Amino acid sequence: MNARDTSIIISTYNSTEWLEKVLYGYDNQTYRMFEVVIADDGSDERTKNLLTKIQKEVFYPIVHVWHEDDGFQKSKILNKAIEACSTEYIIMSDGDCIPRKDFVEQHVKFREEGYFLSGGYFMLPLDISKAITKDTIFSEKCFDLKWLKQHGLKSSFKNNKLTASGLKAAFLNFATPTNASWNGHNASGWKKDIVAVNGFDERMQYGGQDRELGERLFNLGIKSKQIRYNAVVIHLDHPRGYKNEASIQKNQAIRKHTREQKVIRTPFGIKQEA
Secondary structure (H helix, E strand, O other), rough: OOOOEEEEEEEEEEOOHHHHHHHHHHHOOOOOOOEEEEOOOOOHHHHHHHHHHHOOOOOOOOOEEOOOOOOOOHHHHHHHHHOOOOOOEEEEEEEEEEOOOOHHHHHHOOOOOEEEEEOOOOOHHHHHHHHHHHHHHHHOHHHHHOOOOOOOOOHHHHHHHHOOOOHHHHHHHHHHHOOOOOOEEEEEEEEEHHHOOOOOOOOOOOOOOHHHHHHHHHOOOOOOEEEEOOEEEOOOOOOOOOOOOOHHHHHHHHHHHHOOOOOOOOOOOEEOOO
8 A cells, every 4th residue: 555645746957956955855844645756857867876865865755757858848757757656646846946844734735626736936046045955954944034034035025935824824825916827846736637638738848838737727627726825945046048939939829729729638748649
């Protein structure tokens, strides 16, 4: 019998310094009945070596799903990772997002049949991202405003993401103008729902492929819940060399078609039907 009831998909590509910090974040979780599935978009041996090392240190099992490097093919590797998940519930995040210790607990607490959950992230500048260590992750100092401000973080309304809890978090979730969309860095849903819409559209490269998946879930009749002030990750800074305007425009056209035609199941997904 599988004692785990949750799978966490973490996408990565040749970013071992950040991925190591993220994996220590999952080793610090209050809720522990999960597996981690690494969706590796063609990294070199360094990622494999890191996972071999980390697996000896952490309590959770790590499944490494990898394919050959063929440019930015995140949608394809995420679909392979979805298939590799052994549980009924999937949380998705990225290899540059360190989870607060109650991150998995919050997703499990708010999950409900007929819904997916939409979390948020707190962006850190590069110098603070570099300053985070294994010790500051396990002590939770990297989520502490005092520590962050000592390292140069400026005051902002967004800092509420790190301090809100209980009724304040519930109010901010209700009041936020941000849509409860499927976010690649922090979202979760039932595997059967994700499979029902055939996962990610593999024609889509950088820019909005996560939102498009959520739009097809809406077309299926799945609703969303806003938990951006409950399930918190800090987003480590890095350059985005894979970002390009042509890809974004192509993806916007696919998303427009999905919304206007009420597309539920992409033929370019987990099962190639085109």
